[in-house]
Amino acid sequence: MINKLCIIGVGLIGGSLARALRAAGHVHEVSGYGRSIANLQRAVELGVIDRVEVSLADAARLADVIVLAVPVGGMAEILQQLAPLLTDQVIVTDVGSVKGAVVAAARAALGARFPHFVPGHPIAGREQSGVAASVPDLFRHRRVILTPGTETDSTALARVRTMWEAAGAETIELTAEDHDRILAVSSHLPQMLATCLMDLVVRHDDHRAILDCAAGGFRDVTRIAGSDPVMWRDICLTNRDAMVNALRQYHAELRDLISAVEKGDGEWLLATFSRAKHARDGLNKKN
DSSP states (O other): OEEEEEEESOSHHHHHHHHHHHHTTOEEEEEEEOSOHHHHHHHHHTTSOSEEOSSHHHHHTTOSEEEEOSOGGGHHHHHHHHGGGOOSSOEEEEOOSOOHHHHHHHHHHHGGGGGGEEOEEESOOOSOOSGGGOOTTTTTTOEEEEOOOTTSOHHHHHHHHHHHHHTTOEEEEOOHHHHHHHHIIIIIHHHHHHHHHHHHHHHSTTHHHHHHTOOHHHHHHHGGGGSOHHHHHHHHHHSHHHHHHHHHHHHHHHHHHHHHHHHTOHHHHHHHHHHHHHHHHHHHHHO
16 A cells, blocks of 8 residues: 555546545555646545645655656656655656656666656546546556566566556556557557647638538547647657657558549458458457
């Protein structure tokens, strides 16, 4: 059981983790720290956290586990500020969607305490953001990817793994490099496609008519375009190489599709649609 959990950045993910651990009886006290006092006070009102910390030093004091739930673009700054405040006992973990950049920032900032940093990424979310959108079952039957390195302390890793399992998640381990490469395709690319489609439509001269005629398919495809813009800007900047590679692969596939439609190549279209349907049906069965 975690005696004092400190969440830095109490939004959808951090708030949902606090709710899940409370429901599981896995945490005694939860404190929150962030830039918006109003948001933290709202978290207290909702029963997500017990106490608002007004300084990072107070947030780190006596904490067993500190969870960094800020956008990945802000991780380096927080880690630098946090480093001199940490004791040898505290474990630090994160929930960032990019791991290579976060691990590099943690190694540079934490120095000798880097082995007690356990990089993590819960594969769960909603298009809504903020603590008001947090729910206690967000991680239930979802995966959390941990990306420990050779230096990572085994006890710290085990404790973070147990924390996520108490929240209802399944944990797996990948290298940071494999995580960023895989998530660029499975998570980051879909966000880019949804965003581009939504942006294309609203820039269209007939966008009101298009949106009035939008049915379930359009809404399903563009749902995640409602996600936090700051978070996705930071993901693009910090996982740039892997994302560019994924986007180029998709661009090549799209060029082939355009060519097939232009040529009226029904055989290519049917084979492609059938292959995609078969793969998607398999995903439905798995889930």
